[in-house]
Amino acid sequence: MKLTLKALAKSPWVYHLSTGSCNNCDIEVLDALTPRFDIERFGCVLVGSARHADVLLVCGSMNRKTIPRVLEIYGQCAKPCLVVAVGGCACSRGMFKDSYNVGDPLDSYLPVHAYVPGCPPKPEAIILGVVKAAEVLKKLGKDKPADPPEVE
Amino acid sequence: MSLIWIIIAVLIFPGLLFTGVVGLLMSWVDRKVTARVQWRVGPPLFQPFYDFVKLLGKETILPKEGNPFVFLLAPVAGVAAVTVASLILWIPILDWKALAPLGFSGDIILVIYLLTIPSLCVILGGASSGNPLSSLGSSREMKLVLAYELPFILAIVVPIIQSGGQLRLDSLVAFQEANGAVALKLSGVLALIAAIPCIQAKLTLVPFDIPEAETEIIAGPYTDYSGPPFALFKLMRAMLLFVAPMTLVIFFCGAMNFDGIMNSVLSVLKYVGLLVLITVIRNTNPRLRIDQAMKFFWTIPLLLALGGVILALIGL
Ligand code: SF4
Numbered sequence: 001m002k003l004t005l006k007a008l009a010k011s012p013w014v015y016h017l018s019t020g021s022c023n024n025c026d027i028e029v030l031d032a033l034t035p036r037f038d039i040e041r042f043g044c045v046l047v048g049s050a051r052h053a054d055v056l057l058v059c060g061s062m063n064r065k066t067i068p069r070v071l072e073i074y075g076q077c078a079k080p081c082l083v084v085a086v087g088g089c090a091c092s093r094g095m096f097k098d099s100y101n102v103g104d105p106l107d108s109y110l111p112v113h114a115y116v117p118g119c120p121p122k123p124e125a126i127i128l129g130v131v132k133a134a135e136v137l138k139k140l141g142k143d144k145p146a147d148p149p150e151v152e
Numbered sequence: 153m154s155l156i157w158i159i160i161a162v163l164i165f166p167g168l169l170f171t172g173v174v175g176l177l178m179s180w181v182d183r184k185v186t187a188r189v190q191w192r193v194g195p196p197l198f199q200p201f202y203d204f205v206k207l208l209g210k211e212t213i214l215p216k217e218g219n220p221f222v223f224l225l226a227p228v229a230g231v232a233a234v235t236v237a238s239l240i241l242w243i244p245i246l247d248w249k250a251l252a253p254l255g256f257s258g259d260i261i262l263v264i265y266l267l268t269i270p271s272l273c274v275i276l277g278g279a280s281s282g283n284p285l286s287s288l289g290s291s292r293e294m295k296l297v298l299a300y301e302l303p304f305i306l307a308i309v310v311p312i313i314q315s316g317g318q319l320r321l322d323s324l325v326a327f328q329e330a331n332g333a334v335a336l337k338l339s340g341v342l343a344l345i346a347a348i349p350c351i352q353a354k355l356t357l358v359p360f361d362i363p364e365a366e367t368e369i370i371a372g373p374y375t376d377y378s379g380p381p382f383a384l385f386k387l388m389r390a391m392l393l394f395v396a397p398m399t400l401v402i403f404f405c406g407a408m409n410f411d412g413i414m415n416s417v418l419s420v421l422k423y424v425g426l427l428v429l430i431t432v433i434r435n436t437n438p439r440l441r442i443d444q445a446m447k448f449f450w451t452i453p454l455l456l457a458l459g460g461v462i463l464a465l466i467g468l
Pocket residue numbers: 021022023024025059060061086087088089090094118119120121
């Protein structure tokens with residue numbers, strides 16, 4: 001396993017990406033960043049620019065307006081970049097599955113490395129998701145996450 | 153022969169490798185103290201090294217609208233400038249025969265210039281990336297440089313006057329060894345107090361992290377950087393975190409001295425104390441606006457430094 005990937009597993013910088021959630025998952029992500037949970041123990045830092053992101057924390061069921069934007073932001077990330085689906089909505093569209101404006105679920109567009117179920121998930125679960133996604137990277141070893149497909 | 157020594161000095165001992173490793177360790181101290189102030193556990197010891205190695209392995213994305221040449225060269229120039237600054241500052245402390253001829257009359261001025269180059273590189277890098285947020289960050293950084301450079305240079309004039317108008321680092325260090333630290337006199341105290349916020353702004357730490365205010369302009373000049381160039385910028389910041397407080401220790405606090413255990417411990421304590429002071433200032437203050445920062449630098453530190461210069465001329 002490459003040294004740089006090993007280092008990536010030790011310093012996953014997270015980028016918070018809300019794709020139209022009910023906002024509760026976003027609040028839980030912000031909770032996970034507070035001193036009480038101290039994600040810096042695992043080397044996580046919240047970054048503001050997608051270029052610096054190692055882990056995309058995607059919340060919410062993507063709707064037709066946000067799908068192209070999510071793919072664009074994923075394209076802006078420097079690879080290798082991991083994707084963590086936070087909350088029932090991001091995992092499977094949750095209760096908005098049959099909504100008129102909701103398209104396909106997140107994992108039909110992007111390679112998702114960890115699913116964090118819950119509505120909303122606890123901050124501890126989100127941190128566990130990030131750490132586990134970094135471990136997935138260890139197992140995958142050499143290969144980089146695939147590029148997203150083109151959107152029409 | 154002496155050329156080989158100089159190359160070793162630049163690349164390994166007081167230069168790149170040493171400054172880089174110590175700088176990354178010091179950025180861990182900074183992060184750990186921050187974490188303790190916020191009642192957290194904080195990152196593991198090697199966290200800055202993980203970050204650096206990780207960034208080396210990430211993809212480098214070149215901006216479409218920008219100037220890739222300047223974009224890639226800016227971080228390299230920044231690291232090089234800090235390396236040379238560190239080397240020059242270490243020459244009088246180490247007092248090695250092979251390096252002694254490198255000290256010359258006017259090296260204090262050279263150090264002041266070299267410590268400004270990282271800010272210029274950040275400005276250039278941000279402006280060349282073609283990103284509106286980056287150029288906003290660059291323009292703020294430029295204003296910040298204009299604001300703090302004058303009080304900083306005035307503060308540095310005080311030790312020069314006290315040591316008899318010599319522009320040489322080694323004579324400054326020798327003067328402080330003979331007559332006690334510059335900051336033991338009233339003029340030195342004023343100048344040191346004026347210089348600390350200037351260093352804070354040079355390191356762009358809160359309350360002067362206006363160029364990279366993440367809540368307003370994402371990451372400022374660094375917004376479009378990724379991969380190895382960003383790693384170099386991180387390294388530059390870490391090295392500056394080592395070199396900039398060390399400059400203050402050398403100019404005001406009686407330099408550093410590594411013969412004997414007592415002296416070594418005292419030197420390290422002086423440096424770490426200053427670093428922790430900077431970190432505590434960073435953690436107990438909110439971010440200023442750029443106009444407030446300029447107003448601040450052009451009143452309080454400027455007047456303090458001016459007062460210091462006048463007192464030093466009188467001989468206090
Ligand atoms: S999973 Fe629940 S809390 Fe999260 S966005 Fe969906 S509905 Fe809201």
